[in-house]
Amino acid sequence: MSIFHTVAHYAFFPGKPRWPESKTELTYAFLPENQLSKNVKSLFGRAFERWSEVTPLTFTETTSYSRADLKIGFFSGDHGDGEPFDGVLGTLAHAFSPPAGRFHLDGDENWVIDGNFLNGSPVSAVDLESVAVHEIGHLLRLGHSSVENAIMYPTISSGTRKVELANDDVIGIQELYGSNPNYNGSEPSFIKYSK
Known part of the structure; x- marks a missing residue:
């Protein structure tokens, strides 16, 4: 099992940093x-869209990394942020709360980008989209959440694809940013692939 980084249900970072209400x-x-x-x-883009579907936030790719x-x-x-990566499995990624906005992934992982673990992927293969949504x-x-099917649960096993927000994730993020009026409230699931 790999570590993303527990608390009863959804939780917030200490001090509750957030993006300003005016910045959607x-x-x-x-x-x-x-x-x-x-x-x-x-x-x-799909990973960001999952959060846009349930909040008024929108995400747009830009070519200006600095801005x-x-x-x-x-x-x-060690990549200079005080949170060194440890190679295959272990810590997969980390992200820094607002306003830092830095999202780092371990370049040594065996990332799967098509969600398909059955076509010759190594046992240590990890679904990139699942980690991105988290x-x-x-x-x-x-x-982190203590709800196992939540995106914000602190761990994910290799060979698992979990990209849909759970009710716990939705309630937590909507407490921070409000709701997208078009959200239909459907319940997600996640899939464990066996080799």
Whole structure:
């Protein structure tokens, strides 16, 4: 089992940092040195959309990494933020609450980007979109949840795809930012793949 970073149900970071109420449009950019594929960038767009579906927040990709509200990058080992990565499995990623907006992923992980664990993926393969949705919750100020099916649960096993927000995630994020009037309240599920 890998560690994302527990508390009864949803939780917030100490001091409850958040994006200002007037800031509902957030921009994100990728570290230029990473040179990510179109598929990976689309995956992150879907992950941000999960949070937009339930809040009034919108997320737009920009090419200006230095000016983006949210800065996403893949790093290995000690990368200068006091939170070094530890190689395959272990700590997969970390994100810093508002207003820092930094989102770092371990570049040494065996990331799966198509959600398919059955076609020759290593046993240690981790679903990138699942981790992205979780870490975006941290970027928005959510802490960890004790509800196992919640996106904000602190761990995820390799071979697991969990990208839909649970009721606990929705209640927590809506307490912070309010509701998207178009949200229909459907209950999510997650899938464990066996090899």
